[in-house]
Amino acid sequence: MRALILVDLQNDFMPGGALAVPDGDAVVPVANALAASSTYAHVIATQDWHPADHGSFAANHAGRSPGEQIELHGLAQVLWPVHCVQETRGAAFVDTLEASRVTKVFFKGTDPTVDSYSGFFDNGQRKATGLGAFLKDQGVNAVDVLGLATDYCVKFTALDAARLGFATRLVVDGCRGVNLSEGDSERAVAEMRAAGVEVVESDALLAAGARD
Ligand code: VGL
Ligand code: ZN
Numbered sequence: 149m150r151a152l153i154l155v156d157l158q159n160d161f162m163p164g165g166a167l168a169v170p171d172g173d174a175v176v177p178v179a180n181a182l183a184a185s186s187t188y189a190h191v192i193a194t195q196d197w198h199p200a201d202h203g204s205f206a207a208n209h210a211g212r213s214p215g216e217q218i219e220l221h222g223l224a225q226v227l228w229p230v231h232c233v234q235e236t237r238g239a240a241f242v243d244t245l246e247a248s249r250v251t252k253v254f255f256k257g258t259d260p261t262v263d264s265y266s267g268f269f270d271n272g273q274r275k276a277t278g279l280g281a282f283l284k285d286q287g288v289n290a291v292d293v294l295g296l297a298t299d300y301c302v303k304f305t306a307l308d309a310a311r312l313g314f315a316t317r318l319v320v321d322g323c324r325g326v327n328l329s330e331g332d333s334e335r336a337v338a339e340m341r342a343a344g345v346e347v348v349e350s351d352a353l354l355a356a357g358a359r360d
Pocket of ligand 1: 196296300301302
């Protein structure tokens with residue numbers, strides 16, 4: 149059984165948002181098309197869901213700016229603009245997402261002391277969100293991953309999925325990256341591929357959907 153995992157399709161990651169991913173809105177039609185197909189036993193969504201005092205926000209570190217790197221409680225941390233603050237419009241799903249297809253939501257980044265790029269674990273791999281246990285409990289053994297951003301939350305979600313033993317595919321046309329450094333997204337895709345993630349296009353999945 150396969151699940152679709154939609155990573156962080158939230159207003160703050162869309163053009164005009166606080167942490168806008170270039171062309172980020174282009175992935176929403178891909179998410180909607182796949183979510184509407186009958187291929188998936190579950191359509192899961194993650195939401196980046198930070199308290200206002202989150203340690204990943206540059207604004208919470210005197211004299212620091214977004215894009216700088218610090219050490220946060222022993223872990224390397226890129227500093228970000230304030231984004232996806234719990235209960236704000238920026239943290240809500242983008243309106244164009246057909247959210248009624250989503251069967252279960254997992255929240256991440258709720259602990260102010262540690263960031264959480266993966267939908268499965270925090271960046272220290274200490275606390276689970278419950279996503280892995282939920283999927284296993286439901287008999288899911290395969291996942292398709294898409295969303296924002298390729299070089300952060302999508303990458304770490306797909307890597308954890310593969311590591312946990314799920315047959316993992318990255319729907320590459322359903323992802324866009326932040327690209328703080330040029331080529332970050334390409335390197336992220338290569339890293340996922342090297343970890344056993346299959347890289348696929350949504351068209352091929354939708355065409356195959358009629359067969360499986
Ligand atoms: C993300 C940076 C900070 C993401 C979340 O969704 O990729 N990136 N928080
Ligand atoms: Zn975040």
